[in-house]
Amino acid sequence: MLEAFGGVWGMVDTTVPGLVFVLIYTINRDIHTAAIASLALTAVLAVARLVRRQTLKHALSGVFGVAFGAIFAMMSGDAKNFYLPGMLYTLGLAVAYIVSALCRFPLIGVLLGPMLKENLSWRTRNPGRFRAYTKSTWAWGLILFAKSAVLFPLYWWGDATQLGWVKVALGIPPFLLCVYLTWIFLAKAPPPIDVIAEMEAEETAERAAKNGAAPADGVARDAVVTTGAEPRQPGQARHRR
DSSP states (O other): OTGGGTHHHHHHHHHHHHHHHHHHHHHHOOHHHHHHHHHHHHHHHHHHHHHTTOOOHHHHHHHHHHHHHHHHHHHHTOGGGGSHHHHHHHHHHHHHHHHHHHTTOOHHHHHHHHHTTOTTGGGTTOHHHHHHHHHHHHHHHHHHHHHHHHHHHHHHHSOHHHHHHHHHHTTHHHHHHHHHHHHHHHHTSOOOOOHHHHHHHHHHHHHHHHHHHHHHHHHHHHHHHHHOSOOOOTTOOOOOO
16 A cells, blocks of 8 residues: 555655655755755655665655746745745645545545456445545545645745654655545455456456357368368268279
8 A cells, every 4th residue: 555655655755755855945044055966866865766676756846846846946036936836736635535535436446446347337336435435535635635734724824844844754655645545445345356357257258258159160171171071961972992
């Protein structure tokens, strides 16, 4: 479950660059140095993923987030803007989770369904898992919305160091709480329907049916070729020389 949402490396990609930025900015109050250092670290993490042959999905999202934040901070001269793209992304994700749950198309089910080989079968064939995915989606939406409710007032009325340290502190714990609640809800739900195995079984049955009809025709043709005679009709006398 943890790996499905990025795993340990995903937490590193999304947390460590922000930690480096706030640490350097707290020491020397230089936005450019802090931004460049965090961006360089993000690039190093992406290269490390390439070396380890891991997926770059989370690493690339971290690179783009840090890059946008670094550009905003350096152009505006306000260190708080380094965190603004990530905060807007978190708020948008919270809204998307809540809206999808209200529309009865929970995003957690959409994300995890293909990974668990059930695709979207839970929507029509497995009501227990549908409820579990809905609860999980509500949990993600509300927890991320609560995180945004803490960060945005600090962005408006706090200083950059306060915002930075609080954002780092709220990076991993809410994520782990969301993953844990998702695991709890799904552990109590019925098992997934393996639609991939069903499709493979249907294909195997179709091939077996086709192969079962072919040998009979082949045997008849082989018999004609082997004997060198035409098949006799019922009641037809055997011709002798």
